[in-house]
Amino acid sequence: MSSATRYSGVDKIAAKNSIYTLHMTTIKNWGLTLLKSFHALKDENLLWENNNQEQRMRLKHARILAAKALEAQLKKKRVLLEHELTLLRTNNDAKVAMLKTKCKQDIKDYKEYLTSLKTLKHSIQNSFDHLPEAVAFTIHHHAKQLLNQMWETDDFENKIHHELHLIKFMTTVHEDTRRHLEEGTSNDSLPEKTLRLIQNKPSF
Numbered sequence: 001m002s003s004a005t006r007y008s009g010v011d012k013i014a015a016k017n018s019i020y021t022l023h024m025t026t027i028k029n030w031g032l033t034l035l036k037s038f039h040a041l042k043d044e045n046l047l048w049e050n051n052n053q054e055q056r057m058r059l060k061h062a063r064i065l066a067a068k069a070l071e072a073q074l075k076k077k078r079v080l081l082e083h084e085l086t087l088l089r090t091n092n093d094a095k096v097a098m099l100k101t102k103c104k105q106d107i108k109d110y111k112e113y114l115t116s117l118k119t120l121k122h123s124i125q126n127s128f129d130h131l132p133e134a135v136a137f138t139i140h141h142h143a144k145q146l147l148n149q150m151w152e153t154d155d156f157e158n159k160i161h162h163e164l165h166l167i168k169f170m171t172t173v174h175e176d177t178r179r180h181l182e183e184g185t186s187n188d189s190l191p192e193k194t195l196r197l198i199q200n201k202p203s204f
Contacts, residue, residue: 001184023047032109038079060181063127070119074171078164100156110151111167127177128191139191142198143169169197 121140124131146169150162175189 029135063123064178064181067123067174070123070174071171071178073094074167074174078171080169081160081164085157085164088160099128110147113147116170117147120170122174123177124191127180128189129158131190135167135190138198141174143173157169169194 105178120143121136124136124139128136143166146162146166148165150159153162154161173191173194176194180189182189
């Protein structure tokens with residue numbers, strides 16, 4: 001083999017080694033860049049979590065307070081209605097007629113209940129954000145049925161019974177909502193007490 005041929009072979013090997021080294025360096029640099037990007041994204045996500053933690057806690061606390069306030073209002077209304085039912089059973093016919101007339105003419109209460117039912121639905125959807133739309137609709141629809149039964153009956157005593165049941169149902173919904181927020185239960189939890197009330201419909 002001539003000296004020129006030998007040197008030509010060496011040059012080819014050196015060139016191949018140089019290309020291989022360049023290729024490996026490129027891969028290494030690409031890998032380091034990808035790793036840095038991953039850590040930067042991870043740090044950014046962590047910073048976002050830290051910055052929004054306080055806001056999420058404030059929102060959760062506000063929902064708990066709102067649920068407690070609604071519970072208190074509903075329980076107070078329930079006590080008043082139970083007292084009114086007692087008076088109905090013991091007072092004379094004139095007072096019964098007066099209460100019946102008042103109930104028929106008080107359309108304002110009906111509109112307020114409709115607003116409360118909308119709030120009820122939003123409360124369920126915001127607190128149980130994993131809850132299927134069909135379940136939230138079922139809860140709202142059941143409450144609407146109770147409201148319609150209350151206003152469609154001509155018997156005043158039955159009307160109060162229906163209203164008491166409606167208030168009990170709404171109170172249970174808010175209790176389920178508050179308990180879910182306070183206890184921080186799993187994302188797949190359900191408003192179990194509310195759903196049990198729907199299954200066990202009362203008969204009057």
